[in-house]
Amino acid sequence: MIAPELFIKRALRATKVTRMEQVQALWSGYGEIARYQIQGAAPAQVILKAISWSHIPPHPRGWQSTHSHQRKIRSYQVEALWYQHWAQRCPDDARVPRLLAVHEDTDITYLLLEDLDQSGYANRHVQLDVSQALTVLHWLACFHSTFLRTPPHNDDWPQGLWQQGTYWHLATRPDEWQAMAPSPLKESAHGLDQALRACPYQTLVHGDAKVANFCFSDDDQQVAAVDFQYVGGGVGVQDVAYFLGSCLTESQLTTHLDYLLEAYFSELSRCLVASGESPDLAESVANAWQDLFAVAWADFHRFILGWSPQHKKNTPFSQALAQQGLAALGN
Ligand SMILES: Nc1ncnc2c1ncn2[C@@H]1O[C@H](COP(=O)(O)OP(=O)(O)O)[C@@H](O)[C@H]1O
Ligand SMILES: [Mg+2]
Structure with a gap:
């Protein structure tokens, strides 16, 4: 295993690399996000996302099913592939950190990333006002338009990423679905999932677009996104529904x-339209996704109920919107 400081030093040809602080621990302590200071090379600070595979037991204990364990492992590989093969397609209006270097072996994965705090995105939020939410919605719109694909679809898209993005989609949550009490939402879970997948306009969804994964500029007018472990195919309103639910109150x-x-x-x-698509196509995409907003909301609500009916996101507002999603299926 190569030590993080040495990896960074070699990758950037720095004279000295000093660990400054841990930003966040990852996955039961099997990894971390940390900030390092660089001397003798640019940039002056970097972020390292490190996963220590050798410390992760091959078989999970108790609370964690093998299925979700395997998925978590794959999510870090997907994120590495995202930064290596896809992220550079993001324009400035869908800002993501630049990948500076990557190292993967059987013991460890290192992703060396631009420090967004240093690049002017040092603000973090837990709750948003409408204007801040608009900043993120613009990021999402730009991101979804960048990766839009129209039929015909070939099967292996999006190469290296999840064929179905998001961490809550039905196929990944068999245990939670089983645990749901009988209800129209439970019965319609497959129908909701199908409706999202049958949409002819697919794109990449971020897959975990909660407010914590956005880094804001000082004036909150610009934003950049991190955390691409669940990026994959989907429709834009899946990110929109989940994002709005993550950052706004019921009354907002x-x-x-x-x-x-x-x-x-x-x-x-x-x-x-700015990227060269026809206004007709833009309108068709917007119409198709508008119809799917409540469906996407209901799909996430299904996950919440499978997780726990007492969950704080199981609100009357959310229930009503989920009902609309079911109604849109004709149930
Ligand atoms: N490149 C970066 N620049 C600045 N901050 C970052 C960067 N990457 C991650 N962070 C910060 O660290 C937090 C955790 O990173 P993330 O990739 O979301 O890990 P996790 O999978 O544990 O959520 C983010 O919410 C963000 O605040
Ligand atoms: Mg995160």
Whole structure:
């Protein structure tokens, strides 16, 4: 195993590398995100995401099923592939950290990333106001338009990433689905999943677009995203539904949801047309995804209920929107 400082030193041809702080521990302590200071080379600071495979037991204990354990392992490989083969396609309006170097062996994975704090994205938020939420919706619209694909679809897209993005989609949650009490939502879970997958306009979804995974500029007018472990195929409204639920209160959602959705869809159309797509296509995509917003919401709500009916996200607002999703299926 190569030590992190040595890996960074070689990768950047630095004279000295000093660990500054841990930003966050990962996955039961099997890895970490840490900040390092660089001397004798640029940039002056970097972020290292490190996963220590040799310390991870091959078979999970108790609370964690083998299925979810395997998925977690794969999620780090997907993130490494994302940064190596896909991330460079993101334009400035869908900012992500630059990959500086990567190292993968049987013991360890290192992702060496640009430090977004240093690049002007040092703000973090837990809750957002409408204007801050708009900043993120613009990021999402740009991201989804960048990776939009229209039919015909070949089967191995998106190469190296999850064929179905998000960490909550039905195929990854058999235990949670089983645990649900009988209900129309449980019965319709496959229908919801199918409706999202049958949409002719697929794109990459970030897959974990909660507010914690966005880094804001000082004035909150610019944003960059991190954490691409669940990036893969999907429809844009899956990220939108999950994001809005992660950062706004029930009363904000009640008052502003329509306005926020309009803003997302108009930015999506603008980005598609700016990238050379026809206005007709942009309108078809927006129409198709508009119809799927409540479906995507219901799909996430299904995951929440499988996890725990007492979950704080199981709100009356969320239940009502999930009902709309079911109604959209014709159930
Ligand atoms: N390149 C980066 N620059 C600045 N901060 C970062 C960077 N990558 C991650 N972070 C910070 O570390 C946190 C955890 O990183 P993340 O990749 O989301 O790990 P986890 O999978 O544990 O959520 C992020 O929410 C963000 O605040
Ligand atoms: Mg994260």
